[in-house]
Amino acid sequence: MSETAKAELTRPASVGAMLLERVEKSGPQEAFRYLEGERWVSLTWRETKDRAYVLAAGLLDLGIEPEDRVAIASGTRIEWILADLGVMCAGAATTTVYPTTQHADVAYILSDSESKVIIAENADQAQKVLDHLAELTQVAAIVLIDGSLDHEKVITWSELERRGREYLAAHPDSIDQTIDGIRPEHLATLIYTSGTTGRPKGVRLIQDCWTYEGVAVELYDLIGPDDLQYLWLPLSHVFGKALITIQLRVGFATAVEGAIDKIVDNLGVVQPTMMAGAPRIFEKVRARVMMGASHGLKGKIFNWAFDVGYKTVPIRLAGKQPTGLLALQYQLADKLVFSKLKARMGGKIRFFVSGSAALSREVQEWFYAAGLLILEGYGLTETSAASFVNHRRAPRFGTVGPPMPGTEVKIADDGEILIKGPGVMTGYHNQPEATAEVLTDGWFATGDLGELDDHGYLRITDRKKDLIKTSGGKYVAPQKVEGVLVAACPYISQIVVHGDGRKYISALITLDPDAITTWAKENDLQVDDVATLVEQPAVRQLIDGYVTEANGKLERWETIKRFVILPGELSVESGEVTPSLKVRRKAVERKYSDLLDGLYDRD
Numbered sequence: 001m002s003e004t005a006k007a008e009l010t011r012p013a014s015v016g017a018m019l020l021e022r023v024e025k026s027g028p029q030e031a032f033r034y035l036e037g038e039r040w041v042s043l044t045w046r047e048t049k050d051r052a053y054v055l056a057a058g059l060l061d062l063g064i065e066p067e068d069r070v071a072i073a074s075g076t077r078i079e080w081i082l083a084d085l086g087v088m089c090a091g092a093a094t095t096t097v098y099p100t101t102q103h104a105d106v107a108y109i110l111s112d113s114e115s116k117v118i119i120a121e122n123a124d125q126a127q128k129v130l131d132h133l134a135e136l137t138q139v140a141a142i143v144l145i146d147g148s149l150d151h152e153k154v155i156t157w158s159e160l161e162r163r164g165r166e167y168l169a170a171h172p173d174s175i176d177q178t179i180d181g182i183r184p185e186h187l188a189t190l191i192y193t194s195g196t197t198g199r200p201k202g203v204r205l206i207q208d209c210w211t212y213e214g215v216a217v218e219l220y221d222l223i224g225p226d227d228l229q230y231l232w233l234p235l236s237h238v239f240g241k242a243l244i245t246i247q248l249r250v251g252f253a254t255a256v257e258g259a260i261d262k263i264v265d266n267l268g269v270v271q272p273t274m275m276a277g278a279p280r281i282f283e284k285v286r287a288r289v290m291m292g293a294s295h296g297l298k299g300k301i302f303n304w305a306f307d308v309g310y311k312t313v314p315i316r317l318a319g320k321q322p323t324g325l326l327a328l329q330y331q332l333a334d335k336l337v338f339s340k341l342k343a344r345m346g347g348k349i350r351f352f353v354s355g356s357a358a359l360s361r362e363v364q365e366w367f368y369a370a371g372l373l374i375l376e377g378y379g380l381t382e383t384s385a386a387s388f389v390n391h392r393r394a395p396r397f398g399t400v401g402p403p404m405p406g407t408e409v410k411i412a413d414d415g416e417i418l419i420k421g422p423g424v425m426t427g428y429h430n431q432p433e434a435t436a437e438v439l440t441d442g443w444f445a446t447g448d449l450g451e452l453d454d455h456g457y458l459r460i461t462d463r464k465k466d467l468i469k470t471s472g473g474k475y476v477a478p479q480k481v482e483g484v485l486v487a488a489c490p491y492i493s494q495i496v497v498h499g500d501g502r503k504y505i506s507a508l509i510t511l512d513p514d515a516i517t518t519w520a521k522e523n524d525l526q527v528d529d530v531a532t533l534v535e536q537p538a539v540r541q542l543i544d545g546y547v548t549e550a551n552g553k554l555e556r557w558e559t560i561k562r563f564v565i566l567p568g569e570l571s572v573e574s575g576e577v578t579p580s581l582k583v584r585r586k587a588v589e590r591k592y593s594d595l596l597d598g599l600y601d602r603d
Contacts, residue, residue, distance in 0.1 A: 008219055009406045009422070011211040014182035015088040018211055018248045023049045026225070026251050033228075033255040033270070034078040040255070040270070043078070048085070053175045055086025058164030060174060062117055062141050066091040067187045069113045072236070073097035073106070073128070074121035076258025079145045079157065080235045081244055083119045091178045093187040095202075096236035098579045099125060100572050105200065107132035110139070112430060113190045113202055119143045126154060184208035190429055191238050191381050202429030203238075209384040212422035213242050214249025216404040222375075222391060223274055225251035227350070230272035232258055234579040239355050242385035243276055264344060271346040276353040278581040279360065280494075282374060284512065286366055287490040289341060291515050295522075305333035309369030316368070317395065338370040351375050351392045355385070357582045358460060358479045361398045362487030368397075376400050378460060382444055383407075384423035388458050399457035409458060415449040416464055449477075466585065468499035474557040476505055478585075481560065484553050489546035491515045493569050494577075496588050497560070498596055504561035506599040508592055509543065510569045531567035540565065562599040566592070 012018045022031075027046040034041060043051070059070060070087045072094055074080050087094045095113040097106060099121060106128040110118065116138055120126040126142050126149055133139065133153070142154045155163075168174065188207045192200035217223065229247065231254050233240035247254055255270045263281065293302035308329045312322045322330050342349065351373040354364075359376045367374050377389030378400035388409075390401035403409045407421035420443045427435035438445045449461045462477035469475055478497040485495050485507070493512040499505040513530045516539065520527045527533055534540075543565060551559035570576035576588050589596065 009212065009215050011208070011215040013184050013211070014179060014186070014207040015085075015188060015210050015245060015248065016091070016179035016182055018214060018245070019049060019052065019085060019089070020179065022248050022251055029251070030253040031247075032078055032081065033253060035257055042253075045251075048082070051082050052085035052089050054161050054164035054168065055082060056089035056164070056175050056178070057167040057171070058160040058162075059086060059090040059092060059117060060171075060178070061163045061167040062160075064090055064092050064117060066178075066181070068092045068117075069095045069115040069190060071095035071097050071110055071113065071115040071118045073099055073101070073118060073125040074145060074235075075099050076232060076235050076240065076256060077121075077145075078256050079119075079121075081256065083145075084235070084241070084244070088188065089175050089179055091182050091186070093189055095190045096192060096241070098234060098236045100579055101128075102575075103128045103131055107135065109192050109200060109202070110136050113192075114138050116140045117143065119145065122146045123149050130154075182207060184211070189241065191236070191241065193381050201431060201434060203381045204426045204429050205238075205384055206426055209423050209425070210242075210245040211249075212406060213384050213386055214245050216406050216423075217246045217386060218249050219405045220389070220391065222389065223250055223252060227252040227273045228270070228348075229254040230263075230267060230270055230275040230346075231256050232260060232263055233276060233278075234258070237356070237579060238379070238381040238385040239276065242379075246386075267346040267349075268344065269346075271348045273348050273350045274353070275349065276355065278356040279354055279358065279363065280581040282352065282354060282359070282363055282367065283486055284493075286363055287492075287512055287515055289344075290490045291518055293337075302337055305337035306366070306369055308333045309338065309371075310365065313365055313368055317397065319394075334371060341370050342372060345372065353377055353389065355379065358483060360483035360487040362483070364397050366487075378458065379423070380444075380446060382425045382438070383419050383421075383446075384425075387419055387421070387423060390457075396453070396455065396457045399453065399459045401458065402456045403458070409452070410443075411451060412445070414464075415451070415461070417446045417448050417450045417458065417460075418443045419446060420444065468497070468505055470499060470504070470557055474555075476558050481505070481507075481550075481554060481558050485509075485547065485550040485560070488550040488553070489543065491519060491543065492546070494583060496570075496583055496585060498589060500596075500600055505558070506596065507547075507560045507563040508566055508588065508595065509563050510566045511539075511543070513569070534565045534567060564592075564595050564599065 012021060023045045028044050030042045031045040031048045032043045070092050072080055072083050084094050095115045097109055117140055118129050120142055126144055129142055143160050144154060145157045148156050184207050186207050187204060188210055189205045190202040192202050229252055231243060235241055257266055293299055311326060312330050315322050353375050355377045364374050375390040375395055377386060379385040379387040386404055387407050388400045388403055410418050412418055424444045447464050449464050450458050452458055462479050466478050467475050481497045482495045486492055491511050492509055494510045496508045497505055511534060517527055520533055525538060547560055572579055577583055
């Protein structure tokens with residue numbers, strides 16, 4: 001990195017220092033918006049700092065010292081953000097715990113991280129700790145955000161705040177002094193991987209990882225202080241956590257609400273200019289819009305509008321605008337169809353950002369045809385999330401964009417993507433051997449395969465460990481096949497492509513309950529429940545047609561020869577999907593091994 005680049009990436013020593021800089025610049029301006037009952041209320045930056053200071057002081061009163069771990073086990077809500085900022089201002093480190101994590105894994109994470117205080121959303125989350133308290137001897141206190149529990153180690157959120165106010169009254173300069181002592185190399189976060197390939201590993205991210213993310217995105221000029229973000233992503237995931245840190249640096253406001261089923265409704269009320277999400281969210285929106293306009297005159301107008309929209313895609317991606325008759329047609333298409341879709345998204349969206357998993361190019365182009373831009377990005381827990389992202393002024397579909405300022409990339413001889421930069425973790429907690437396997441001279445081996453185009457944009461081809469080798473010696477990338485099929489069929493919710501080394505591959509498919517139920521009623525099929533519906537021959541025939549259509553877009557050895565429609569969607573609760581909506585491929589294959597074996601046993 002050049003000296004000029006280093007100067008541009010000059011950053012505060014810690015997240016706490018970054019918060020103070022933001023308050024100095026934007027104190028009375030809105031920082032966060034959240035629901036209180038049915039009403040959206042706001043916090044200014046100064047109010048956010050004051051509340052974070054009270055929580056930080058409360059943690060100091062509980063005996064928290066520099067780099068001690070404080071775990072947060074909660075869904076996405078304003079208290080998660082305030083608690084994390086409180087931990088940062090106390091000089092401690094946040095341990096992230098997904099609220100869906102089961103008892104045994106919660107105990108493992110808390111023990112491995114040596115977390116001394118646990119901030120739990122409710123009694124159910126607290127009970128996961130209490131059930132293993134005998135082995136978690138380091139736990140000093142459990143703080144309940146909601147409710148109360150009669151236990152000597154449990155205190156309420158309001159009690160933590162009370163203790164914090166009293167501590168500040170006795171030690172008014174304590175938090176400022178603590179922040180002054182935090183160094184860039186101090187541990188900031190232990191984020192435990194979501195376990196798609198085994199037991200979670202604690203990723204050690206230091207203060208400098210997060211402050212780098214904020215400064216790099218600011219330098220990239222992707223989002224500005226006047227933007228409004230809608231945030232629903234799980235904050236225990238690196239993607240959600242990065243968005244908060246970026247906000248501290250850039251200064252935009254964020255509306256926080258973790259309920260996935262309320263995203264579209266809330267977008268209409270909040271009217272954000274930007275939202276990040278996983279591909280599954282965009283796939284669902286597209287499928288439901290397509291289902292709602294599939295018949296009669298409305299369907300014809302809808303299809304005409306998108307035919308026009310698709311014609312403008314290459315023109316607009318080249319930085320130009322359609323002219324002549326096409327321009328007039330696009331204006332009419334926007335008035336009749338696209339404006340209604342944009343209104344459902346709040347009417348003010350400048351762009352979406354997609355991460356956590358591969359985004360289908362077909363889905364991306366569908367939204368862009370309607371005038372809605374989705375920017376695909378790429379990063380891992382081990383790289384503090386944002387390592388690559390397309391820019392809104394120069395997107396290249398099918399890629400995840402160029403590396404962020406200060407991040408380096410190279411492609412290994414076997415195609416694996418290697419990343420180096422300030423965002424890369426210092427290692428896995430308590431796992432030096434696992435660290436040595438992926439870190440060499442500062443280069444992190446991602447486990448993903450990819451290639452760089454002539455503009456320096458990265459294209460992800462697949463996970464190294466997920467490649468399927470057929471008996472004919474051909475390699476199949478599951479994500480490519482899955483993306484083509486999801487894009488082709490509005491009824492498919494999830495798909496897991498599988499191969500066992502034979503000549504062909506198979507798939508497990510789940511259907512979107514709303515979409516397939518609507519189709520069934522329109523076709524006079526009896527609908528008792530989705531599990532029964534998917535067994536009907538007409539449904540099988542419908543999906544078989546889409547599989548055949550998708551196969552026509554694939555190489556011969558990539559095509560799906562056989563498939564099973566599962567009775568319901570894969571879920572977080574069942575352990576088949578991570579909280580960031582990535583399919584746990586190995587877990588699904590284990591659970592449905594008999595069904596998969598049956599697909600090959602017919603030979």
